Amino acid sequence: MSQQSVPMTAQTAGFAPWKRFFSPENRYLAPAFITCILVVGHLSFGILESYRKTGIAIVSSLVAELILGRIFTGKFPNLASAYITGISVGILVRSPAFWPYAICAIVSIMSKYVLRLKGRHIWNPSNFGISVLLFLAPETVASLSIQWGNYLLPMLVIWILGSIIIYRVQRFHITATYVVCFVVFAFARSFLTGSPWQSEIAPLTGPMYQLFIFFMITDPKTTVRSKSWQCVVVAVVALLEMILRLNQVVYAPFYALFLVGPVALLLQMWFDSKRPVPVRAAA
Amino acid sequence: MMRGPAAKTLLAVVFAALIISPLIIKRFASPRSDARLDRKSALARHGFYLQEVSHAAGVDFVHQAPTLDPRLDHIMPQVASMGASVSIVDFDRDGWSDIYVTTSKEGAKNALYRNMHDGTFKDVADEMGVADVNRPGTGVSMGAVWGDYDNDGYEDLLLIKWGKPELFHNDGGHGFTRVTDQVGLPPWVNANTALWFDYDGDGLLDLFMGGYYNENVDLWHLSSTKMMPDSFEYAKNGGRKYLFHNLGNGKFEEISEKVGINSRRWALASGAADLRGTGHADLFIANDYGVSELYFNDGKRFREVGKQTGVGFAPKSGMNASFGDILNQGRYSVYVSNISEGGVLIQGNNLWVPKEGTSGDQLQYENLAREFGVELGGWSFGAQFGDLNNDGTLDLYITNGYVSLDHNRSYWYDFSKIAGGHRTIISDAKNWPAMEGRSLSGYQTKHVWLNDGSGKFIDVAQAVGVTDTYDGRAVAFADLWNQGVLDVVVANQRGPLLIYKNTVTPDNKWIEFALEGTKSNRSAIGAEVTIFWNGQKQVQEVSGGCGFAAQNQRRLHFGLGKNPQIERAVIRWPSGEIQTIDHPAANEMHAVKEPQ
Numbered sequence: 107m108s109q110q111s112v113p114m115t116a117q118t119a120g121f122a123p124w125k126r127f128f129s130p131e132n133r134y135l136a137p138a139f140i141t142c143i144l145v146v147g148h149l150s151f152g153i154l155e156s157y158r159k160t161g162i163a164i165v166s167s168l169v170a171e172l173i174l175g176r177i178f179t180g181k182f183p184n185l186a187s188a189y190i191t192g193i194s195v196g197i198l199v200r201s202p203a204f205w206p207y208a209i210c211a212i213v214s215i216m217s218k219y220v221l222r223l224k225g226r227h228i229w230n231p232s233n234f235g236i237s238v239l240l241f242l243a244p245e246t247v248a249s250l251s252i253q254w255g256n257y258l259l260p261m262l263v264i265w266i267l268g269s270i271i272i273y274r275v276q277r278f279h280i281t282a283t284y285v286v287c288f289v290v291f292a293f294a295r296s297f298l299t300g301s302p303w304q305s306e307i308a309p310l311t312g313p314m315y316q317l318f319i320f321f322m323i324t325d326p327k328t329t330v331r332s333k334s335w336q337c338v339v340v341a342v343v344a345l346l347e348m349i350l351r352l353n354q355v356v357y358a359p360f361y362a363l364f365l366v367g368p369v370a371l372l373l374q375m376w377f378d379s380k381r382p383v384p385v386r387a388a389a
Numbered sequence: 390m391m392r393g394p395a396a397k398t399l400l401a402v403v404f405a406a407l408i409i410s411p412l413i414i415k416r417f418a419s420p421r422s423d424a425r426l427d428r429k430s431a432l433a434r435h436g437f438y439l440q441e442v443s444h445a446a447g448v449d450f451v452h453q454a455p456t457l458d459p460r461l462d463h464i465m466p467q468v469a470s471m472g473a474s475v476s477i478v479d480f481d482r483d484g485w486s487d488i489y490v491t492t493s494k495e496g497a498k499n500a501l502y503r504n505m506h507d508g509t510f511k512d513v514a515d516e517m518g519v520a521d522v523n524r525p526g527t528g529v530s531m532g533a534v535w536g537d538y539d540n541d542g543y544e545d546l547l548l549i550k551w552g553k554p555e556l557f558h559n560d561g562g563h564g565f566t567r568v569t570d571q572v573g574l575p576p577w578v579n580a581n582t583a584l585w586f587d588y589d590g591d592g593l594l595d596l597f598m599g600g601y602y603n604e605n606v607d608l609w610h611l612s613s614t615k616m617m618p619d620s621f622e623y624a625k626n627g628g629r630k631y632l633f634h635n636l637g638n639g640k641f642e643e644i645s646e647k648v649g650i651n652s653r654r655w656a657l658a659s660g661a662a663d664l665r666g667t668g669h670a671d672l673f674i675a676n677d678y679g680v681s682e683l684y685f686n687d688g689k690r691f692r693e694v695g696k697q698t699g700v701g702f703a704p705k706s707g708m709n710a711s712f713g714d715i716l717n718q719g720r721y722s723v724y725v726s727n728i729s730e731g732g733v734l735i736q737g738n739n740l741w742v743p744k745e746g747t748s749g750d751q752l753q754y755e756n757l758a759r760e761f762g763v764e765l766g767g768w769s770f771g772a773q774f775g776d777l778n779n780d781g782t783l784d785l786y787i788t789n790g791y792v793s794l795d796h797n798r799s800y801w802y803d804f805s806k807i808a809g810g811h812r813t814i815i816s817d818a819k820n821w822p823a824m825e826g827r828s829l830s831g832y833q834t835k836h837v838w839l840n841d842g843s844g845k846f847i848d849v850a851q852a853v854g855v856t857d858t859y860d861g862r863a864v865a866f867a868d869l870w871n872q873g874v875l876d877v878v879v880a881n882q883r884g885p886l887l888i889y890k891n892t893v894t895p896d897n898k899w900i901e902f903a904l905e906g907t908k909s910n911r912s913a914i915g916a917e918v919t920i921f922w923n924g925q926k927q928v929q930e931v932s933g934g935c936g937f938a939a940q941n942q943r944r945l946h947f948g949l950g951k952n953p954q955i956e957r958a959v960i961r962w963p964s965g966e967i968q969t970i971d972h973p974a975a976n977e978m979h980a981v982k983e984p985q
Contacts, residue, residue: 156703177396202737202759205414213407220397220404243411244732245765261811301803304820308810354802356733 137186139271140193140321143264147197147313159207160196166211167192174219187231187327188215194232194317199239200248210235210247224375228368230328237364240357249357250314261311268320277324283337284319285310287344295351309359318359328367330374339370426852432894435839436778439854439877439889447509448502450886453494455529455551458611463823466792467800468608469493470860471581472551473880474532474938477867478544480517481562486867486942488878489519489546490886491530497523499530499548508870518565519546519557528552528577532863532938536585536594538635540911544943549580549598551608572633572641578604579628585933586661586670587910587963588648589688593635594910594933599656599674600628614819618655619812622704624678626816627655649691654679660710660935662721663917665749668965670915673700675707675725681739685750699744699754700725705736709937713774713783714928715761715840716742719919721928723754726769726787726937730830733801734808737764738772738787762846763787763838768830771864771937775875776948779897781925782840788861788879792824793831800827832858859884867942873899873976875946880938898953901978902960903944904931907985909963912943916963916983920947921956949975 148154171188175181195211214235218227221234239247272278292306309315323329323343329336343359343366350358431438443449452473454466461468472493477486485504492499498520502510514520523529528550535544543559554574557565579602585594602608603626606616618624630650633641645651654676661670665685672684672691680701684691695701700723709726716722720743727736740763741754758764763785766772772787792800803822807815814820835855838846850856859881869876870890877889900920904913914933919926929945949955953975960968962983973979 174400178400201735202756202764206411209407209410213404216400216404216407220401238408239411240732242408243415245415246411246735248733248735258811258813299822301822302820304814304817305803305807305810305822308807308814308820311811311814312809314809351802354799356802356805 133184133186135271135275136321137189137193139267140190140317142267143313143316144193144197146260146263154196159199159201159204160193162204163196163199163207163211164189164192166208167195167215170212170215174215178219190321191215191232191235194321195235198232198236198250198314198317200250201246203246206239206243206247210239213238223372226371227327228371230322230325230363230367233322233360233363233367237357237360240360249360250312250317261316264313264316268316272320272324275324277326279333280324280329280336280340281319284323284340284344287341288347291344291348295348298352315359318363323363328371330370335370335374339366342366342370424852425854425856428854428892431849431853432892435849435853436780436897437853437874437891437893439777439837439891441854441857441887442890443886443888445508446888446890447505447511448488448886448888450490450492450500450502450512452490452492452881452883452886453497454883455493455495455608457608460611460614461608461818463825464818464821466794466824467829468818470792470882471862471938472529472531473862473882473884474530475863475865475878475880475886476533476535476934476940477865477878477942478535478546478940479943480535480544480546480559482543483562485871486869488865488867488869488886488888489514489533489535490880491533491548491938492523493529493531495523495525495529499523499533504869516564518567519548522548522550522555531581532583534583534585534934534940535912536596536914536933537910537912538585538594538596539639540593540906542911544912547583547585547596549578549583551579551602552577554578554580554583554598568639571639573643574633574641575604575631575643577607578631579606579608581657581938582659582674583934584659584661585912585914586672587915588632588661588670588672588686588691589634590669590963590965591635591637592906592908592910592964593637594912594914595635596631596633596641597659597661597672598631598633599659600630600653601655601657601677602628603653604628615817617816617818617821618678619816621678621808621815622706624655625653627653627676627678629653630656630674648689649693650684652676652682652693654682657708658710658725658935658937660712660723661915661933662712662930663915664721664743665752667749668961668963673710673712673723675710677706677708678704679707680704681707681710681725698752699756700739700741705739708770709772709787711773711936712930712932713785715740715774715783715785716844717782717842717925717927719926719928721930724763724772724774724785726766726772726789728768728830729765730768730801733805735765738766738769740764757844761844762848763836766836767833770862771879771939773864773866773936773939773941775866775941775946776899777837777875777877777891777893778839779874779893779899779948779950780842781897781923781927781948781950781953782842783927784840785836785838785846786855786864786866786877787836787838788864788881789835790831790833790858790860792829793858793860794824794828795826796828796832798825798827800824800829804829831860834858835861855889857881857887859887863937863939865936865939865941866946868901868944868946871978873901873946873978896951898949898951898975899947900949900955900958900973900975901944901946902958903978903980904960904962905980905982906962906964907983908966909983913962913983917961918945918947919959919961920949921959922949922953944978
């Protein structure tokens with residue numbers, strides 16, 4: 107997951123504080139939201155494995171970002187993005203051991219600096235870190251796959267608040283497209299496998315998906331440019347996820363995004379390179 | 390600022406190293422002795438060897454599962470997945486341990502194996518009147534615990550069921566009389582755990598019983614399919630808890646709410662031990678689909694301190710509660726088994742070790758299962774602490790495996806899908822995908838973790854002869870042949886009862902204590918023995934049921950290692966009486982009666 111932000115405009119300069127807070131320019135909106143989820147979820151239901159493990163993930167992520175940013179860009183970077191990565195790892199990774207939290211957070215941040223093409227990273231950092239860890243250390247690491255408590259209200263609050271925020275940062279179409287596709291494909295899976303449709307819908311009601319659809323698939327740094335293509339890409343993610351699910355892959359959404367996200371970006375870069383470069387008229 | 394090729398290359402190398410680091414960690418983690426050894430080599434290397442002898446001992450008992458409401462057919466193997474239990478008792482007071490085992494098929498009979506003293510056992514359940522207890526309409530057996538509730542010297546039988554719990558009075562070792570209706574037990578409890586303990590120290594055994602499914606659910610005649618847990622880790626729609634206070638006149642009074650035990654979590658295991666040295670047994674409950682609960686007992690009331698002590702923080706799938714002084718420090722650690730399935734769900738088992746510097750009401754625990762090497766045990770069920778090689782430290786035997794059906798097809802994907810669903814989905818059985826003959830953590834190898842005495846356990850199961858892969862449920866320890874070693878009895882779901890006869894190197898010595906209360910309850914449940922030898926000490930407590938659906942032998946067994954110099958044994962009786970025995974002889978069983 108990465109930071110939600112769009113190019114700065116001057117349109118909200120004179121707005122009330124709450125409007126400024128919920129404005130697309132506020133790069134701390136997403137970190138505030140995910141922190142809110144974490145705090146409320148943990149105080150209500152004890153969702154974290156432990157404070158120390160989540161702390162390790164956050165601190166590892168921040169330190170890695172500070173060091174690598176300073177080394178490779180010559181300045182200390184803004185830490186909002188790294189904070190989201192760390193906190194996402196702290197929530198989504200489930201392991202009795204401590205090391206997966208540190209390694210996953212550091213690998214996630216490092217991927218931004220190592221796996222780059224034409225000046226931009228091509229994997230969503232936490233999606234990369236978590237997918238790698240789930241694939242290479244399945245005997246030690248799992249991902250969050252259970253409910254936060256038993257209640258409808260917390261789920262509705264997260265969905266509504268998340269939708270508002272994601273709308274304000276102009277990424278709602280991505281989330282909405284994915285959810286619609288997931289539901290359609292869930293019924294398709296139910297039809298194909300004979301499983302109750304409720305069981306196919308069930309994952310969408312869990313917290314893993316709440317984090318996935320609000321933070322991971324909407325990451326501006328690793329999604330394609332145009333709105334319509336963003337919707338197409340996320341629909342392809344959902345489609346690949348369905349195929350993986352039909353093959354009983356437990357962490358299908360992570361792997362689907364891991365595979366589709368970079369391919370989409372690479373295709374966009376390829377198309378961009380084929381476009382004729384505008385020639386500026388001579389003075 | 391470093392942006393040159395060297396820095397980028399270095400970064401890439403570190404990145405690659407970090408990515409492959411899980412593989413390296415895996416390579417060096419969890420020491421395990423996978424090689425199967427012959428008896429001589431196992432004795433030489435580990436000091437003991439276990440040989441499965443059930444058939445030779447005349448025991449050919451196979452557990453059978455129930456057939457519940459047809460609306461559960463599609464997930465029957467995982468719903469009807471418990472009921473194999475084992476409890477050790479000397480029901481006829483002949484000085485030899487007998488074995489009571491349960492089955493769960495409607496109409497099938499439980500077995501009471503009398504120890505014939507010649508290495509064989511004979512099923513006498515029918516003639517004793519404790520066999521035909523699974524009659525249709527009354528529910529089926531889930532476990533049994535023995536305790537002398539009327540202090541007549543003979544152990545009585547409490548049978549828990551998904552159905553009507555039953556109490557059988559032991560008539561002098563010659564037979565049993567059903568006294569359920571006289572004592573005041575409830576008409577229906579879907580119970581998976583029970584234990585005897587004298588919570589108020591009045592010399593009479595009281596009874597704790599923990600419900601799993603709600604007591605209003607008749608699993609054979611469902612009024613609704615909404616009877617499953619309403620969350621995989623936060624469920625509170627399970628069965629209620631019961632504490633029956635022994636009134637001393639053959640009757641019990643249910644007082645759980647009055648004394649502060651009020652929970653609807655899904656209890657699977659419980660244990661009682663004096664964790665704070667107050668003289669009162671505290672109560673630990675391992676809950677499925679949620680956090681464990683720990684109730685501190687002040688002798689009159691209980692208060693739940695799970696969060697405060699650290700054991701009730703992270704919700705898991707608790708299926709076992711057993712106590713052991715694993716560091717020979719005179720303090721109990723608690724072992725709780727959970728689920729670990731590579732690639733899906735890694736809860737890890739919990740080894741709750743008392744934190745340094747905490748005691749009494751400020752007692753806190755930390756989970757050191759990973760550090761001690763006893764964390765990953767598959768879909769773990771019953772576990773027991775005991776000194777299997779008599780080297781002076783407590784080892785850990787754990788059985789596991791949930792549903793073993795088709796070897797090649799797993800239900801885990803579907804299970805994980807529904808487990809993450811909202812309560813309206815997960816709590817309704819009709820929403821669960823059909824199992825269709827698939828396994829769910831089946832055919833798992835067992836773990837026999839040998840304690841090296843310095844905070845590390847190594848798995849020697851394969852090396853010492855524990856090679857079965859049945860769906861294990863209950864484990865009980867007993868010196869079945871009166872030879873100064875702990876043998877192991879394992880009850881398997883839809884599988885045979887296994888008896889692992891233990892052979893221990895004679896270099897390692899032992900001592901056993903058979904206690905009998907006078908002022909205290911006659912079973913001496915709750916009595917604590919601390920042995921001081923060779924500059925170290927170990928404490929053990931007589932238990933009225935621990936592990937999962939299990940009860941160990943009543944007598945306490947201590948391994949002492951080579952050339953033990955025993956300074957003393959200190960017995961603290963439930964009455965508060967302290968008795969010291971100076972220099973008790975090793976390699977002997979000491980029968981001790983509480984001073985009047």
